[in-house]
Amino acid sequence: xxxxxxxxxxxxxxILSMILYYLSFCGAQNTLNYARLFYHFMSILVIIASTILxxxxxxxxxxxxxxxxxxxxxxxxxxxxxTFWAGQEGSFMLWLLLxxxxxxxxxxxSSKRGDLEARVMAVFALSTTFLLLMVSPLFKNPFAYLxxxxxxxxxxxxxxxxxxxxxxxxxxxxxxxxxxxxxKMGPELYAALKSAGISMSDFxxxxxGLNPLLQxxxxxxxxxxxxxxxxxxxxPFAFAIAALMxxxxxEWVKQAFPWVLIGSGVLGFGIMLGGYWAYGILGWGGxxxxxxxxxxxxxxxxxGVASIHTLLVQQRSISKSEGVGRFAKTNLILxxxxxxLVLYGTFLTRSGILGDASVHSFVDPGRLVYVFLIVFASIFxxxxxxxxxxxxxxxxxxxxxxxxxxxxxxxxxxxxxxxGASALIVFIGTSAPIFNVSVETSFYNETHIPxxxxxxxxxxFSLALKWxxxxxxxxxxxxxxxxxxxxxxxxxxxxFSGMTDxxxxxxxxxxxxxxxxxxxxxFKEISGSRKMLGAYIAHIGxxxxxxxxxxxxxxxxQAELDLVKGQPVQAFGYSLTFxxxxxIDNNQKYAFxxxxxxxxKSFELNPxxxxxxxxxxxxxxxxxxxxxxxxxxxxxxxxxxxxxxxPNETQLTLEKGGAAEFQKNKISYTDSFKKGAxxxxxxxxxxxxxxxxxxxxxxxxxxxxxxxGEIVFVPSEVQGANLYVKIQTIDPATxxxxxxxAKLVNKDADNPAPPREMLSVTASSKPFVSFxxxxxxxxxxxxxxxxxxxxxxxxx
Amino acid sequence: MKQKYIFGSVIIAVFLGLLVFLFTQxxxxxxxNFGSIIAxxxxxxxxxxxxxxxxxxxxxxxxxxxxxxxxxTGAEMKVVCKGxxxxxxxxxxxxxxxxxxxxxxxxxxxxxxxxxxxxxxxLKTKV
Numbered sequence: 019x020x021x022x023x024x025x026x027x028x029x030x031x032x033i034l035s036m037i038l039y040y041l042s043f044c045g046a047q048n049t050l051n052y053a054r055l056f057y058h059f060m061s062i063l064v065i066i067a068s069t070i071l072x073x074x075x076x077x078x079x080x081x082x083x084x085x086x087x088x089x090x091x092x093x094x095x096x097x098x099x100x101t102f103w104a105g106q107e108g109s110f111m112l113w114l115l116l117x118x119x120x121x122x123x124x125x126x127x128s129s130k131r132g133d134l135e136a137r138v139m140a141v142f143a144l145s146t147t148f149l150l151l152m153v154s155p156l157f158k159n160p161f162a163y164l165x166x167x168x169x170x171x172x173x174x175x176x177x178x179x180x181x182x183x184x185x186x187x188x189x190x191x192x193x194x195x196x197x198x199x200x201x202k203m204g205p206e207l208y209a210a211l212k213s214a215g216i217s218m219s220d221f222x223x224x225x226x227g228l229n230p231l232l233q234x235x236x237x238x239x240x241x242x243x244x245x246x247x248x249x250x251x252x253x254p255f256a257f258a259i260a261a262l263m264x265x266x267x268x269e270w271v272k273q274a275f276p277w278v279l280i281g282s283g284v285l286g287f288g289i290m291l292g293g294y295w296a297y298g299i300l301g302w303g304g305x306x307x308x309x310x311x312x313x314x315x316x317x318x319x320x321x322g323v324a325s326i327h328t329l330l331v332q333q334r335s336i337s338k339s340e341g342v343g344r345f346a347k348t349n350l351i352l353x354x355x356x357x358x359l360v361l362y363g364t365f366l367t368r369s370g371i372l373g374d375a376s377v378h379s380f381v382d383p384g385r386l387v388y389v390f391l392i393v394f395a396s397i398f399x400x401x402x403x404x405x406x407x408x409x410x411x412x413x414x415x416x417x418x419x420x421x422x423x424x425x426x427x428x429x430x431x432x433x434x435x436x437x438g439a440s441a442l443i444v445f446i447g448t449s450a451p452i453f454n455v456s457v458e459t460s461f462y463n464e465t466h467i468p469x470x471x472x473x474x475x476x477x478x479f480s481l482a483l484k485w486x487x488x489x490x491x492x493x494x495x496x497x498x499x500x501x502x503x504x505x506x507x508x509x510x511x512x513x514f515s516g517m518t519d520x521x522x523x524x525x526x527x528x529x530x531x532x533x534x535x536x537x538x539x540x541f542k543e544i545s546g547s548r549k550m551l552g553a554y555i556a557h558i559g560x561x562x563x564x565x566x567x568x569x570x571x572x573x574x575x576q577a578e579l580d581l582v583k584g585q586p587v588q589a590f591g592y593s594l595t596f597x598x599x600x601x602i603d604n605n606q607k608y609a610f611x612x613x614x615x616x617x618x619k620s621f622e623l624n625p626x627x628x629x630x631x632x633x634x635x636x637x638x639x640x641x642x643x644x645x646x647x648x649x650x651x652x653x654x655x656x657x658x659x660x661x662x663x664x665p666n667e668t669q670l671t672l673e674k675g676g677a678a679e680f681q682k683n684k685i686s687y688t689d690s691f692k693k694g695a696x697x698x699x700x701x702x703x704x705x706x707x708x709x710x711x712x713x714x715x716x717x718x719x720x721x722x723x724x725x726x727g728e729i730v731f732v733p734s735e736v737q738g739a740n741l742y743v744k745i746q747t748i749d750p751a752t753x754x755x756x757x758x759x760a761k762l763v764n765k766d767a768d769n770p771a772p773p774r775e776m777l778s779v780t781a782s783s784k785p786f787v788s789f790x791x792x793x794x795x796x797x798x799x800x801x802x803x804x805x806x807x808x809x810x811x812x813x814x
Numbered sequence: 815m816k817q818k819y820i821f822g823s824v825i826i827a828v829f830l831g832l833l834v835f836l837f838t839q840x841x842x843x844x845x846x847n848f849g850s851i852i853a854x855x856x857x858x859x860x861x862x863x864x865x866x867x868x869x870x871x872x873x874x875x876x877x878x879x880x881x882x883x884x885x886x887t888g889a890e891m892k893v894v895c896k897g898x899x900x901x902x903x904x905x906x907x908x909x910x911x912x913x914x915x916x917x918x919x920x921x922x923x924x925x926x927x928x929x930x931x932x933x934x935x936x937l938k939t940k941v
Contacts, residue, residue, distance in 0.1 A: 439829060446837065454844050456859055458912075461840035465833065578877055635904045655898045656872070668869045678868055778898075 021161030247285025283801025314363030341418030354402035429480030474528025556800025566789025
């Protein structure tokens with residue numbers, strides 16, 4: 019309740035601040051101080067609301083729907099904290115929190131730069147207003163009570179001392195399929211509890227818990243970093259609109275540049291952490307699947323990086339001429355587009371529209387939220403592009419100057435175009451499911467191969483180009499060394515790996531070329547002016563990243579292995595021996611022990627399998643031997659304990675008159691039979707099954723019998739069909755039966771085959787996958803260095 | 815000036831041409847009517863519900879697993895998917911498989927499972 023009030027108050031202050039900022043831009047006196055004050059009030063209230071949410075999670079207040087749905091008492095504190103952003107409501111809250119904090123810094127930054135503050139903050143407060151609306155009680159409020167909406171909650175989450183009480187009787191339900199008991203939560207139950215004098219927090223004592231896939235260290239830091247990137251992307255948007263408001267396009271470039279750099283660096287780093295999480299926990303061996311959720315944050319990143327290249331040109335040309343500089347319109351478009359694409363991505367991934375297209379579980383948030391997300395993105399797009407069109411003529415008038423073709427400006431522009439092309443490809447592929455089509459990942463891969471080659475070559479050549487005009491001979495002389503080094507490296511790779519794919523060879527060459535050119539210049543810069551050091555470092559990171567991607571995907575090897583306990587199995591130079599398992603995490607998980615030998619070194623890998631109580635699903639966790647030049651990756655697939663397990667055994671649920679299929683045998687449930695009275699000695703209850711196998715028909719009569727006060731299950735064997743049938747349960751009312759059916763050869767418990775413990779795994783070697791991570795970290799470091807430099811430049 | 819624009823538009827035209835070509839090569843339609851999937855034999859993304867009453871079977875030798883899916887009209891088809899069942903298969907409600915119908919069953923190269931985030935939705939229909 020308190021949380022909702024705080025959010026609503028913050029919303030009011032955000033709107034007030036936005037209006038007052040706009041009025042000060044329009045020339046109103048005395049409004050600026052109030053606008054500022056109200057912005058800070060809003061931020062403080064958002065921080066308070068976030069603290070309340072965190073407090074509710076940590077103190078396990080399951081009467082709140084959000085805490086109940088995503089947290090539980092048995093979680094360690096770190097995972098409890100990450101519950102904050104595990105669901106839709108909380109992640110919007112996190113995004114809002116980070117946006118308001120970024121706004122505090124932006125307010126102080128813009129207040130020192132002339133009349134900038136009123137314009138920039140009016141636009142920025144529009145972002146906070148929309149995010150506040152999102153978490154307000156109207157839409158995705160994290161402070162909603164569990165009983166506000168009707169729903170079923172598992173009886174195990176209810177305080178046991180109330181379960182048997184009479185008032186609860188009308189609210190108890192049993193799911194026929196799973197035999198699980200539920201309590202129907204809702205306003206009626208809340209009223210009943212209230213009249214019985216029981217508080218909600220005393221009644222619901224456990225939450226549903228956190229998805230086990232999210233119980234991972236990287237999931238504790240990936241979302242906050244990603245959302246910081248999202249929050250920062252609102253800043254260049256605000257600057258661009260502010261420039262359009264004033265119709266002045268010279269100042270904003272310098273002022274927005276450091277924000278664009280830090281935003282892109284943080285967003286890129288956040289995206290990579292998501293990939294690292296996928297690699298380490300999802301167990302399919304990769305780090306990037308072109309999944310809509312991943313793509314949704316990649317598209318704005320690509321546009322943001324494109325804008326860095328053209329902003330650089332504009333900043334240079336402004337300092338040398340009177341006009342607005344080169345690419346003034348391009349930069350406005352790109353900075354507006356970055357934030358609009360963040361919002362578009364949010365719409366795609368959270369509206370439920372891509373429901374069938376993503377592995378991520380999208381909760382359908384309801385019509386209202388769907389429409390709100392469209393409105394959110396559209397308003398920003400309309401404001402952005404509308405004001406651009408409004409100023410288009412004026413922008414054309416203010417442009418002076420023309421450039422020659424072989425210049426670094428053009429190279430930088432081509433880089434931006436290439437990045438834009440990449441963004442367009444991902445945009446098309448990700449949006450396709452809206453129109454009921456979908457693209458395979460090959461669409462992204464094949465289109466990006468030529469783009470990456472262009473980027474690598476372009477990057478290498480452009481560094482040799484001087485500003486304005488360069489001379490052909492000069493370029494060749496400068497590039498002789500890196501070209502020969504890249505050629506040599508490519509040759510070595512081709513000779514040693516036997517690679518014949520021309521596109522792959524070109525990619526390796528272009529990445530190596532970019533790497534050596536940037537490396538050489540960066541090395542000189544460290545002892546020199548260091549002006550553009552950040553750019554060279556970022557490009558080195560990119561080149562390493564490309565080499566890592568190619569190495570791990572084009573040169574990786576993979577094998578499906580059945581590891582019989584104690585017997586070594588060979589796979590591409592590795593020898594794997596499965597020696598058993600140990601129980602970890604309160605004996606809930608199986609950690610398999612595999613001894614691996616490779617080139618004289620030996621190590622142990624412990625892939626894990628367990629049944630998660632969260633979703634009753636079998637979870638598999640890979641284990642990785644990490645190396646600088648090669649990762650060895652083992653993903654468990656299945657485990658066969660040998661003794662008790664019956665391979666090929668299946669459970670069938672049959673209605674009377676129904677039929678099912680088991681290994682080409684048709685099993686029909688024709689009738690049931692009963693002998694004796696229920697509860698009496700020798701009572702027998704069974705089913706009659708007709709089995710059709712290879713055109714012949716057999717009958718089986720498995721049953722359950724009362725013998726000496728105990729229920730025994732009498733199996734039925736059908737020699738002709740080589741089958742074994744046993745009853746699990748029969749519902750006396752509906753006569754629905756659950757039976758176990760197995761091949762006869764496997765059923766003989768008295769004469770078991772020698773126990774053969776077997777672990778099936780997928781083993782893969784991933785050469786240079788570490789370059790992917792190292793490359794991105796170096797790239798992010800490059801962004802950060804450039805950010806520091808550009809901050810100094812824009813200092814007042 | 816003129817040259818620049820010609821140069822630029824040629825590049826854009828080539829790029830868009832390539833993009834459209836690749837898109838038509840790799841795009842796959844969603845199809846939730848199993849009747850037309852079976853009839854057409856085209857590669858599609860089939861969306862439907864896993865028939866839990868008919869348990870799934872894993873075949874280690876061919877490294878596949880098979881199960882039954884039904885669409886909104888209740889039409890069923892057998893699906894044989896490469897690889898092992900994904901992590902959350904047991905709890906999945908709706909399934910999207912990519913592949914084509916051939917020789918009496920659906921050959922899937924890719925499977926995507928969606929889990930109910932709240933079991934309330936399932937139960938509401940039952941009670």
